[in-house]
Amino acid sequence: MRRWLPCWFGWWFLAAAGAQDGEQLFTLYCSACHGADGKGANEGAFPPLAGSRWVSGEPERAIQIVLHGIHGPIEVAGRHYELEMPPQGAMLADEPLAAILSYVRSSWGNAGSAVTPEAVAAQRAAGLDRAGPWTAEEILSRYPLPLEASVLRDLLSRSYEGDWSELPDFAKLTAANVEEEHDGWLKVESAPFEDHFAMEWEGRFEAPETGEYEFLLDADDAAELRLDGESVVAVTGLGPMDGSRSQTGKVHLDAGSHAFWVGYVEAEGQQGIALGWKVGEGGGYRWLTPVQASIREDRLPIVVGPEDGRAVIYRNFIDGTTPRAIGVGFPGGMNLAWSADHLAPELIWTGAFIDGAAKWVDRGTRPSPPAGENVVKLSAERFLPEEAKFRGYQLDAEGNPTFVATWGNQTLREGWQPGACRDGVPCLVRSLSLAGGSASLRVPLGEFAAIESDAVMARDAGRSVAELRPGLTLTFRYRLPH
DSSP: OOEEOOOOOOHHHHHHGGGSOHHHHHHHHTHHHHOTTSSOHHHHTSOOOTTOGGGSSSTHHHHHHHHHOEEEEEEETTEEEEEEEOOOTTTOOHHHHHHHHHHHTTSTTOOOOOOOHHHHHHHHHHTTTOOSOBOHHHHHHHSOOOOOOOOEEEEEEEEEESOOSSOOOGGGOOOSEEEEOTTOOOOGGGSSOSSSEEEEEEEEEEESSSEEEEEEEEEESEEEEEETTEEEEEEOSSOOOSSSSOEEEEEEEOSEEEEEEEEEEEOSSOOEEEEEEEESSSSOOEESSSSOOOOOOOOOOOEEOOBTTBOEEEOSOBTTSOTTEEEEEETTTEEEEEETTTTEEEEEEESOOEETHHHHTSTTOSOBOBSSEEEEEOOSSOOSOTTOEEEEEEEOTTOOEEEEEEETTEEEEEEEEEEEOTTSOEEEEEEEEEESSSOOEEEEEESOSOEEOSSOEEEETTEEEEEEOTTOEEEEEEOOOO
16 A cells, blocks of 8 residues: 655635744644655654755755656665655645745755746746656656766766676676766766676775765666775676665765776666765665666565465566566466567566565555576567567466467467476477468577477577478477576
């Protein structure tokens, strides 16, 4: 259940607003949620305003949020919230709203300029056609958060092209691109590549005071931070940057300059890195990247899997495939993700199927990664004719799916079910049948060596392929690693 941020305003308040200043108005009507000290009520259960970039910079963002509200997932000071703040535009006149925001923007370490009633009136007029509250993604696309002053100096980035699943030995590589990052920010956009690359940043971290520093790191895919040559925190392997893999590390630093190094690897798909720091206990993170990370919070998984020997279907976003993915968890710890966009299987893996908490606890805001291991990417593209359409899937008595696609006068049926290889080892069995027409179909089977079949298989550009003729059924057994 989402929680509401109830800032209560009544007609009697509007009549008296002129006699009250911003601090009084905030204390009376906003502190119940945001705290009298701006740190968030109930020990930070609500988003803090103290030191928050959400209320700094140009005032339009804050004005729009108060006028129209905001709902859904939002990250503030490195923490993920799922809240509803109702719109206050109908209840708050321009002058009291400006007074409250002027107080917020100049208190608790905030150093924003005052907000005038005229500025509120202009934003109110600009949003007359708005029908509902903002989402964080929507408002940030229009009013981005201001960048903080970086504590990094003499920052240099180097980019390298290649395929890695972990950090390479950068000393043995030749950089394809070198940039001086004068703003002191780590940005993957500095690399001239979208996929299959690595980066490293070198510079100096200027510690403002002596103490224990905590660093929060998240990445898609792998990253590591080193200070003075020693590893502080790392995110290993391939995976999303959604808070599920974020890591923290602590190190004692004296005030002054420290050698700073970050390495990063991007395989394919989404890319990104987030790195923040803070000194001592409490307080929010300061960021060295334009993107902020979510703090990983332990929660019980909601395991989705086969029941009573029957396969289970999962229709929601699955990381590593397209938006219209259909996940299938088979008995025996074998799993499939089939793309209704590409009309082809894209992922197979062993072990646990899907952790549904990303859908039901996090409100479905992030793709659910496969919950098991040994994830194999079979394909990432369409092989059927462009005019081919997905016609749904049929389930047998055990819940095993047969996916159907048609184009012209031809129909392709693709079934998947658990089975056994020739030596009795469990495997996934894929059957393909083509009906109608006279044209044969060349079917890519994936860059996967452990495929058994009585059909003739060939190699094409490093991939196994088979020719499917109308009226025939071909069967392939995929031996998954265990």
